[in-house]
Every structure is written in structure tokens, then in C-alpha cells.
Amino acid sequence: MGSPMKIRATSKDGVTEIKVLMSHEMETGQRKDASGAVVPAWFINEVTAKLGDKTVLQAQWGPSVSKNPYLAFKVKGGQAGDKVTVTWVDNKGDTRTDTATVS
Amino acid sequence: MNQHQTQRRQVLRAGGGLAVLGALAAAGIVLPRQALAEWNKQAFDAKTLDDAMKAMGAEAPANSGDVQIVASDIAENGAVVPVQAVSKLPKTEKIAILVEKNPSMLAASFDLGPETLPEVTARIKMGQTSNVIVVVKADGKFYMASKEIKVTLGGCGG
Amino acid sequence: MTKSTLIAAALAAGLLALHAGPAAAQSKWGPGADDATFQAMLKSSFKDNGIAKTARLTQDETQAFCSTPDNATDPAAAKKREAIEAANLATVKWPSDGKWLGDWKEGEKIAQSGRGLTWTDKAEQVNGGNCYNCHQITAEEISHGTIGPSLHNYGKLRDRDEATLKATWVRIYNSKSVNACSNMPRGGHMGIIDETQIKHLMALLLDPQSPVNK
């Protein structure tokens, strides 16, 4: 179970802007630790975002996405009070879902 | 799909992870590709730009002024390079960000819903100065743009 | 406290030191930071870690003198500065085989590296020269500091004669020979870099083939 995400969703002029910060190491699998052993790859590889019940974005990520990833995008529609739900899954099968309310 | 995923994950957890997954795959119960959802392993593992494009189904996309990369010309640190990928093309359904000189070239690919505006912001790692390439799929066709971003060496450590 | 009041305070303290001698110099840092209190703070606040031992806190004469910032420019301290420069010049070891220039390519690597002598470094590792941290050197490397002067075209702008070779060597080996309170580390004197490395840096600056001079 990962740490909580920080999700911000604001609606303005009929467009909802969604900004998400995720807590994840995003280990490339190319790095060596102090003892010289390769640190195994460990990264978020799927992200799904929903506005209300509608899936608005599905992402596939590789290890080239930065540690503690940030994602921002915009969706037509949505209004204050709507729910935004973001789920990530990493390559070890761990997953996390967080929800925020559009303001 | 979500429910399906969850069930699969529970199977995985109960069974102790990848070893069991391998066993299940060998027994023909779970296909490895299925277990990794639809994650495009071939594209993420591609060693050349052509292979990555092929794996995305985007052979030789045309350069387009309607695909824009909003990013600074220089990154003070390659560990975090903010990139905004924008498409002005109608019916944009997919946006992908690639880094030509990274060991894993494909950084991220986004499938957009019909209501989602064709502009996404993400942060990527860059091992060195390189072209960043954005590939867009709009109305069934692929387009691209590329921009060089310099990665500088900072701080005292050098 | 604003910068101007700071400078005023520093100047006042400097004048005080000038007129009243070394005893008053101790109080220039304010009543709360006399020598005894300051030393007690150092003792309680630092610990050995790896190769970085607390013994490093003990200052030599140059460091002690230059830790009073006005000493770098105060006309009243000019004599002392000259004495410190002379003492540092006396430490300079010239090239043992009479050869001044090594390989500029190696020099570039040394100039790029800022590694060595921290508590996360190992004693046996090769130290870098830290040069790009403060100097512009080649035009290609845009990530360079500005604490020191630009060294781009260094060799082009000079006669490649004995005087230039000596002056450059002295600067790298012990910068305090030339400027008592220079910000530049004393590369050779403090054992940061060895004779071979200094020759490589000399080549980086003076070899006509070096990108510095192209």
C-alpha cells in the first residue's frame, strides 16, 4: 500500500483541471546501491483517472517517469462537488486509489 | 476491468507473487501479458526509436506543427524534467512522451477520454542531453514533434 | 540587520582592532562570540565522520587571518597579508622533472570533478580539482561558476614563457602565495591534487591544443 496521493481538482469556465502528486520511488532498475548491487526496477506502470464515473485518462508509464510523479491534465465538463478518483498500479502489483472533490 | 484486476492481484498476493505467476502462466491459467494488464512491455523495452514506434503502432509518424512540446531548453537537473505535451489536432486520442537517449525511451503514454483536452503535463528523467519526442495519435493517424533539452551538471559535487 | 549596518559594524570593529590590538580583536564578533565561547561551540557541535575528522577545525595561520573578513582588504592589514603570501610561496614545490605541462584531456577531467575529501569520500580515491565550480574554462562547458575569473583563452592571452608557467603553477599549487585571502583552495599545498594532476591542469590552461585556447 503506497502513501496517499495529493490530488487537486478545480473547475473553471466549464473545464476541470486535475493535478496529481504521487508518492513513489520510480526506481529504474539501472541504479546500484552502496554495496554495488542493482536496485530492482520498481515503478508505477498504470494510472487511471476518473471524473465522476467516467474514465478520462489512462496512462502507461515506464521507469523514465520521475520519482514522486506529477501529472496534470484538463477535462471538459465537471463542476464543484464532483469526485475525482485516481488509481495507480506499480510493477510489483501494489496499487493505491485516492479521491478528491472538485472545487 | 478494475474488478478483474483486483481479483487477479488477490490471486497474486495469496500465491506469493511472481514465482506463482510464472507457474500459473506455465500452466496456461494466466498469460503473462494479461497479468501485466495491457502495459505495452515491447514499447517500453524498445532499444531503438523505430522499435518503440513500431510497438506503439506508430511507424514513421509525420512531423506536425500541431504537436507541441512545452519545456525549458535546459534542465537544471535530469532527474526531473517537466514536459507538457500539447496536440492541436482534432480527435486526439493518445499522447506519448519519449526520450531518445534514455535506456527506456518511452517514458509515458496517455490514452485520453473524449472529454479530455489534448494536453498533459508530466515529469520525466533524462540521463543526458537528448531529443524529447512527443507522439500523438489523432483520428487514427500518428504525428510527432521533437525538441532538444540540454541537461546541465549542477552543484558542487560534479 | 541590513547589509549597510553589518558593514558599518564590521568597519567599526575593524577600527577598534586597529587601535586596541589583539585583545579587542576578539570582541569584534560581539560579546556572545568571544574566543572561548566560540571554541566551546565548535567542540560540542562537530563530530568525526569518515575521513573528515574534527582536527580539520584547527586553523593554520592563513585560515585564522582570513576568517576576519576585513583582513582581506583592510590597508592596515597589508603588511600581514604580505607576510602570509610570502609564507605560502615558500611552500610551493616546483615540478620535480622540470616539465610543466601534462595532458589537457586529463586536465579537463580533473577540472570537471568536484569530488574528494568530504566525509562521504574515501581516503584512497582520486580528488578532483573543483575548477568548474568557480571558473569558466572551456567554452563548451556552460555549467561553470563565477566566483573566480574566467579562464577561457587563458593560454592565448599570454606569452607562453617561464614567467607565465611559474605564475600559473603558483596559483594552482598555493593560491594564497599571490593573494593571502583568495577564495581558491591551495591545491598542491593542502594535498588536494598531486604534481601530475597540476601538470594536467597546466596543460588545460596553456596547451595550444586545449579547447581553452581555441
Place this chain on the structure above:
Amino acid sequence: MHRLSTVLAAVCVAATAANAIGAEKDAALQGIDAYREALQDGNPAELFELTGEELWTTPAGPKNAALSASCDLGLGVGVVKGAYAQLPRWFADTDRVQDLESRLLTCMETAQGIDPKPIIAASFSKPEKERLVALATYISGQSKGIPVSVKPGHPKEKAMYDLGQRMFFYQAGPHDFACATCHGQEGTRIRMQELPYIPSTKGAASGWTSWPAYRVSNGQMWSMQTRINDCFRQQRFPEPVYASDVTIALSMYMAANSNGESMATPGIKR
């Protein structure tokens, strides 16, 4: 000797005049500004604020106490709004000048019954230290936009300022470095990084008001204690003890110099 100085002086002037790569440099710096601007939106420090807030409000330690119900950071028990902006300061109960992190250690010891020694000794990558950094991140965020209010008044505060100022100029170690070597002139850079001139209000503030900060280079959250620790490492000094007087003295020097400037914490850095 004198001949040598003259030669070198002439040589240095010539070298400065020959610096003709100015335009390219400006473009590079502009690129870096654009880069930093792009980082501002979405500072991962927010993730650490979430953790820190939970640590602040959750009961912990042998005495099972919450810091939010027991810890006085100078504005009353549990008050975090604006607390970071008025630190370091003298505290009557300890009769010491304390920065945020040394104060948190006091609170953890007295209210929660947690022994601070293992925390002080632990490296910054250990969980016990990460918890303190997360707490500092959360608390610093509660001072965002609030002006620094650090005016040494108590004799011990004044003494701490004097010690910090003296330490700022103290040269030692194999490289003869002091804080002032890099932070004692206006308008210089190390590599591509502009260096704050800490004796000035603006310079002190650009440092003091932006830490704790998320370091993108290693994806770590750094408190001011971490920042000072790594400065001394780069200075080739021995290691400063966590929350020791030298770290508080330098903090007092920076905080008092930046009095009146707005806190911009937590920050995000290269």
C-alpha cells in the same frame, strides 16, 4: 614575489575582459529560470506535508502524546500557524535558543517520552530522521507567506547571532572554505547555481525562507538541518551534530538577516 603578483594581476584583468561568451550564458540562465518556473506547480514537498501533519497530530511515544496537544513552538501549545517564521528563539523551559528541529526534539523527549539521542545520531536517510524532516516540512508550510519575525532580543539570542556570524566567516579544512567562500559575495554562481549573499537581507531570505525544500536531484526532502549538514560536507568540514549549537547559530544568523521577508516554505530545488 612582487613581480609575480603584478604579472598575475595583469593576467586576471585580461582574462575577465576576454569573456565573450556572455550571450550564450544568458540564454542558458533563462532556460534554467524557465525550468525552475515549471517546477513550482506541483511540489512533491506536499506529500511530505501530509506525512508531517499526521505525525504532528497522532499520539506517539511511551507517553502516547500528540505533539499537537503538547508541543509549544513559541506561540502556544499546538500552534503551528506562523510558528516557523519566528524561529529560532529562546525558550524559557530549556533556557536555550532553539530552531524548529531542536525544539521538536525537546517536545518529543518531554511530552512523548522519546529519547532524542538515537534520532540525533541517525543519518538523514533513516526513518527516525525522515519523520523529523516531514514534521519540519509540515510546520514550515504553515508559515508560507508569513513574514520572518526573528529579532534577537534575549541575550542568548544575541549571542547565538554573534556566534552564527563568526561561524559564517570561519575558514578551515583542506580547502580553506568558510560559508563566506561561496555565500560572501553578491551575484556569483557555483556551476549553474546562483549563490545567495547571506549577509544581505535578500540573500539570507532566499536561503532561509525556502528550506525545507524538495530536492529534485535525489527526490529527497531536505530540512534546514539537512541543508546545513550538506554545506559542511561540501566545505570538507567534519560533520555537524544534528540540532547542535553551530547549526542553530547559523540558522539564527540567516533568520535574523532575513527578518521581514516572507516565508516561501516548503520550497523546491534542483
